[in-house]
Amino acid sequence: MTNDTRVCYYPSGAIADDNVPCSSDEYTSCCGSTDLCLSNGLCLSVTHQPYVLSRGACTDPQWGTGCSQYCQDNNPTGGCSIINLKYYDGVSTYCCGTPVANNESEVVCPDNASSFEVPTGHAMVGYAMLANVSTLDATTTTTTCSSSNETSTLANATASCTKGVSSHDAAIGAGVGVPLGVIALASIVWALFERRRATAGR
Numbered sequence: 001m002t003n004d005t006r007v008c009y010y011p012s013g014a015i016a017d018d019n020v021p022c023s024s025d026e027y028t029s030c031c032g033s034t035d036l037c038l039s040n041g042l043c044l045s046v047t048h049q050p051y052v053l054s055r056g057a058c059t060d061p062q063w064g065t066g067c068s069q070y071c072q073d074n075n076p077t078g079g080c081s082i083i084n085l086k087y088y089d090g091v092s093t094y095c096c097g098t099p100v101a102n103n104e105s106e107v108v109c110p111d112n113a114s115s116f117e118v119p120t121g122h123a124m125v126g127y128a129m130l131a132n133v134s135t136l137d138a139t140t141t142t143t144t145c146s147s148s149n150e151t152s153t154l155a156n157a158t159a160s161c162t163k164g165v166s167s168h169d170a171a172i173g174a175g176v177g178v179p180l181g182v183i184a185l186a187s188i189v190w191a192l193f194e195r196r197r198a199t200a201g202r
Contacts, residue, residue, distance in 0.1 A: 008057035011076040016057035022127045027066030030057040032079075037128045040121030041068035042082060046129070053082040053094070053118070070116070071096035085115045094118055 008019035008030035019030035022037030031043035035056070038044055043056045056079050058067035071080040074096040085093045085107065094116055095109035102108050109115050125133045 006059050008059055009061040009063075010057050010078055011063050011072040013061055014077050016078075019057040020128050020131075021059050022056075022124055025066060027058065027060035027064060029066075029068045030059060031128045032056065033128055033131075035128050036130065037124040038121030039124055040119045042070070042118065042121060043079070043128075044123075055080045055082060055096075070118070082118065085109060091117065 004021050006021050008016040008021065010016050016030060018032055020033050022029045022031055022041075022043075029037070029041040029043075031037045031054075032045070034045075034047045035054075036044040036046055038053075043054045045052055045054065055068050055071045055074075060067050063072060070082060074080040080096055081098065082094050082096060083098050085095050085099050087093075096113060097110045099107045100110055102112070123130060123136065125136060
């Protein structure tokens, strides 16, 4: 949605000039134009390191339920990084800001704030960094063909089967086709040899 002119606001009410809306909803989260908008209301920075989640802005200046409910009190005049604290037993917990070490040398969230979980999100096509993208589905065109029993055409059949497939698949096809051709040729030579030997022995 490159022509979306809606204004985005930070929790303080300040206008976020560098943010763009992440959906067509009236009230929705906003992210930087070079970030990925996620369906969980967060942003993912992918154009520079560190690659982190963050809370961006929102089209609702009052920051109601249509806005991300994470880290609103942290840096309310701007965005806030959301950093992974722990990953245990398949569950990730996060902090508003960079985790720190406490007096017991344990890694905790800044200001002893509680960590939290974040629901799984997927990239929102048509918005922010993906403004000109309509789908993330990848399609692969393949060609199905039947090989000939004629040994002389085996190489041609193998070559024609590789059209429209990836170089990786083509390499696999060649890797399988060439040994099969050698085996077929060796079988014919062996059969001719046995036939001649049988004829000579008569």
